[in-house]
Amino acid sequence: xxxxxxxxxxxxxxxxxxxxxxxxxxxxxxxxxxxxxxxxxxxxxxxxxxxxxxxxxxxxxxxxxxxxxxxxxxxxxxxxxxxxx
Numbered sequence: 001x002x003x004x005x006x007x008x009x010x011x012x013x014x015x016x017x018x019x020x021x022x023x024x025x026x027x028x029x030x031x032x033x034x035x036x037x038x039x040x041x042x043x044x045x046x047x048x049x050x051x052x053x054x055x056x057x058x059x060x061x062x063x064x065x066x067x068x069x070x071x072x073x074x075x076x077x078x079x080x081x082x083x084x085x
Contacts, residue, residue: 012071013078020079023072030065030072037062 041058044051 009074009078013075016075020076023075027069027072030069034062034065
């Protein structure tokens with residue numbers, strides 16, 4: 001693999017040694033976690049003033065997990081792009 005081809009990707013993408021099947025499973029598991037946090041967020045929204053801290057935490061958890069999925073998808077995209085090299 002040429003250096004110029006990998007320069008557009010950070011090292012955590014190019015150096016990842018986690019199995020592709022595991023990454024796909026992690027994405028599914030994380031999507032389930034996000035769905036759970038969204039259900040909690042919906043329940044907390046009934047009394048936003050009283051539950052503002054719980055709402056804030058749930059929103060943060062959703063955001064972090066969405067970021068994690070994005071990172072995993074970057075790894076898969078990299079592998080897909082360079083799998084024939």
